[in-house]
Amino acid sequence: MSNTWKVVLVTAGLLGGGAWLLIRSAPARVEVGTRAPDFAATNLATGKPATLRADYRGTVTLVNVWATYCIPCREEMPAMDSLYHALGARGFRIAAVSVDRAPAEVVRKFVRDYHISFDVLYDPSGDTEQRYQTTGVPESFLVDKGGHIVRIAQRAAPWNSPENHRLIEQLLAAPAD
Numbered sequence: 522m523s524n525t526w527k528v529v530l531v532t533a534g535l536l537g538g539g540a541w542l543l544i545r546s547a548p549a550r551v552e553v554g555t556r557a558p559d560f561a562a563t564n565l566a567t568g569k570p571a572t573l574r575a576d577y578r579g580t581v582t583l584v585n586v587w588a589t590y591c592i593p594c595r596e597e598m599p600a601m602d603s604l605y606h607a608l609g610a611r612g613f614r615i616a617a618v619s620v621d622r623a624p625a626e627v628v629r630k631f632v633r634d635y636h637i638s639f640d641v642l643y644d645p646s647g648d649t650e651q652r653y654q655t656t657g658v659p660e661s662f663l664v665d666k667g668g669h670i671v672r673i674a675q676r677a678a679p680w681n682s683p684e685n686h687r688l689i690e691q692l693l694a695a696p697a698d
Contacts, residue, residue, distance in 0.1 A: 551654045553673060557584065557664045558652040562618050562642035565629055571642050577614055577664070581692040583680065584662040585617040586655050589631045593677035594659045598635050600681040605639040607686065611693050615639035618649045620658065663689070667698030 564571040587594040619628045625643050632641050663672040
């Protein structure tokens with residue numbers, strides 16, 4: 522075998538191995554049916570760290586990625602709060618992760634002004650956005666008791682609609698995986 526062919530074969534092998542490593546190390550695509558990525562943020566009510574795995578394990582949880590400057594987020598919050606009031610006593614949780622780069626006090630003021638009663642978390646690092654592969658705000662991920670994503674909503678969603686009530690009630694009634 523000539524040296525040229527040896528170089529071609531070695532180069533092809535290296536390129537193939539590099540492509541395989543890139544594919545293996547790429548984060549799993551976040552989509553319906555996949556396990557919801559864990560995240561870490563600060564719970565604004567307690568000042569303590571919160572994670573999906575530790576604080577919401579075994580619950581039906583709406584993970585909402587949002588920001589105070591986002592007009593659709595402002596429009597969506599009252600429907601989410603209404604949904605939480607209707608189903609929170611049955612175990613439904615909301616983890617609204619603010620990705621504002623502004624100080625936490627800006628987010629706290631928003632929570633007070635909008636009378637939000639569900640969990641508001643603060644992640645100015647952008648880590649949650651990266652883990653969930655969001656394309657903007659708001660973006661929401663409905664997670665079942667087993668930690669799997671069952672619905673993704675890009676942009677504001679009618680979370681207090683009869684359809685969403687039914688879906689969440691079904692998830693609450695289902696046994697944990």
